[in-house]
Amino acid sequence: MKGLASLFILFLLICSVFGQISYTIPEEMSKGSLVGNIANDLGLQTSRLTSGKARIYTRENGEYIELNRERGVLLVKEKIDREALCKQTTPCALHFQIILENPMEFFTATVQITDVNDNAPTFKRSEIHFKISESAIVGAKFLLEAAVDHDVGINDLKSYELKPTDNFVLKVHSSNEGDKNVEMVLQKPLDREKEEEISLVLTAVDGGEPQMSGTMLILITVLDANDNAPVFSQSTYKTMVTENSPKGTVIVTVTATDADQSPNGKIMYSVSNTLDGDSLMFFVNEENGNVYLNGKLDFEEKKNYQVNIIATDAGGLTDSCKLIVEVQDVNDNKPEINIMSKSNVISEDVKPNTIVTMIVIEDKDSGENGKVQCFTSDHVPFHLKSSTNNF
Template sequence: ERALLCCVLLSAWQSAWGQLRYSVPEEMPKGSFVGDVAKDLGLQPPALRDRGVRILDRGGAQYFALQKTGHLVTAERIDREQLCESVPECVLRCEVIVESEMQIYEVEVEIADINDNAPSFKDVDMQLTISEMTSPGSRFPLRDAQDPDSGRNSVQRYELSGDEHFSLAVQAGPGGDRRPELVLAKALDREEVAFHDLVLRGMDGGEPSRTGTARIRVAVLDANDNTPVFSPAEYAVRVPEDVPVGSVLVTVTTIDPDEGSNGHVKYSLRKISRRASELFYLDPERGEISLKDNLDFEGGVSYELEVQAHDGGGLFDTAKVAIVVTDVNDNAPDLTVSSSQGAISEDAPSGTVVALLHVQDKDSGTNGDVRCSLDRGFPFRLESLRGSYYRVVTSRELDREEVSEYNVTVRAVDGGSPALWSIAVLALRVLDVNDNAPMFAEESYSARVPENNAAGALVLTVRASDADWGQNARVRYRLAEGRVRGSPLSSYVSVQAETGAVGIITLHEALDFEDTRSYTLLVEARDGGGLVAHCEVEVEVVDVNDNTPEI
């Protein structure tokens, strides 16, 4: 039977709206199989790493892990009663992101209950005082047995053993719970028997059944003919979540016309959840319910207490106290970057996704309504996706030569008064595309060179710049081919190719004024991406007196 409970119960998963649902019993060891996410998403295991499939980390407890095989497994042993106290259906959620698709899948895992807890009584030794004048058939509420398990595994029935003066009745509470009551079956006689010792057993419906036991001692007292009466019988109070610790939230009162100990009323909490017992304190004498710990609207919206007033003769009355916690805007929006690009090409088309963001606010109502926006003046826009997701996309093509990097601030503001906000900054580098040709500093150049200069002499320098970056901005120079008097132009002058921004033109051999008086050069500047620019250079040869007259 235990082996059957440990088997993973896979429920049908549904892909609509990007959701997967599984079921697994509680208390399974770490690493237990939950579901085949890869199969259910139609992904082969080799593609998981390439597509960036992972579980999103929201900063809270991680109960599941995604293996390389695509199997979802438990990250730790899960105790349903610890996580989902008093919740009929215990569902844990996580989110799986496929980064290559910018797609989020919500995974719901139902934690199925197993019968791992026995019923238990808060007080294993109960003390009751009953007047000997009490009529047979009178009923006295007893402490419920508590069982954190749910459904059939919770408390199902009670048994009483002891003597013939008492029997047991079980009433159904407002929430369907079973409440034991001690019924006086036979009139009491204090002079005959002053104390009655009984045993109460609470049993769950598990297989096998588990049992909890409490001992009851009934002390028989003299007559007390007036019962305390609450006025009113029900209390309701609304409390803001930021009320200071120690504040009195409500005071319950009763009327009992008896005198002495029979009219002295004390108060106690008959039915209270574990969390409520940590938050509230009831003064047994004054009936004041005060705050012991800080309230948190996000941790609990309402609490229902049952207060019992009993006098010195054992008579009692019960009242309900409903405490409703109202929300205060004490949580700023939580804005996280689920995925982002660190760099983008400047020729990326408009609408390119650069980041995926998630925003949530733990507050409720207008305090939890969040608006997201981008700083103005940037070529980006914000698009709302399913649920609480947004993506940042380009609103036009980028120009690296205009702006080479951006720090884009996304702001999330809630609807509280005053509003709370948070920001996320996206650092984005713009990658260069070779979209700029070199440009000469001047459209044309001219130089005067004396004839007979030695080879290697400087003619002039030309300068070209390129607005691009890196290899795209690296400029090389060369001379266009041409001929002078039948000889290649390059036999007279040359330009150094690898000189960066400056092209240096030098002589290959000495020029002769009497041979050629001027040269027209066409200089080409080419960048690393293949874009070119040209300029003309006019070289004038200056005559020197190097010839003697002939007669």
């Protein structure tokens, strides 16, 4: 969820009718599809929608839903791609208000977007290469790039399969954060004299109906003599970085050791590629393990990153560690004032406590940085009042 503090304010509150309605629709519905009968569900006449110049007010989600006043219904204005709208966030929903005038009223509406299985699991690369010594011991692990499926729930990625399994077996480890590390584990010693090149196929399958899958080719070159794999000093590194840190800032140093002597014991560090782009935000010095910031952070866009750092020795053996980067907020956003509705002209005999303007004031910062206080000029015949719904 984006860190923002929103304050909805009413000028001169009167007893208006407030209501709330919600609908659930699948993604990819065609333009013009019916979302719901808003007039019937809110107990309004369609004539009220027309005379009150009913309209949709929203700032967050674009114009995906439109209101047909004459029919009193909500329709799909543009085809909705749940993955583009919410990525992996669930539930995925559009939030907006229905505003009416004469007299002023507003109703809160929510349209939840459910997932359909329209994305197959995908590997960033179609093939990956390993150079593995024939002296690699049984149980040696080799990190594979995980597949990414932009669908969620039952349609998300469910399992992996590795074929053939003569020398290697697949192991998948699930973390508390919900991600999966995929490893290829040696279960039978390699013999370079018998087989110098090995080809394997890694398949990722989702849980949709029908199932969809993606594949990656694994090409292995068998080398001579490397008895020990690198080992990281920590399996997980955690660090915190302020969002205004400049590109090139060293955020953490990872360290791995290898019991072999040079050249087999020489370690090279690298960042594992990911489809979600987290890996592009950082780069690591391949020799000393210093991890640098490689882009501009924005707390309001993304609060944390997670990447895998790989240590590879000269014989092709690897170890990996997880790097979790927490982004700290700074007060870099000013409050924004937006008018939801207003009366351009009011009568001199207007009754006290009549609403004349509704506005929303928003600050995208979080916590104390996002708290907003509002004031009006002194000696004016108006006052501010916030409703229990933060309007």
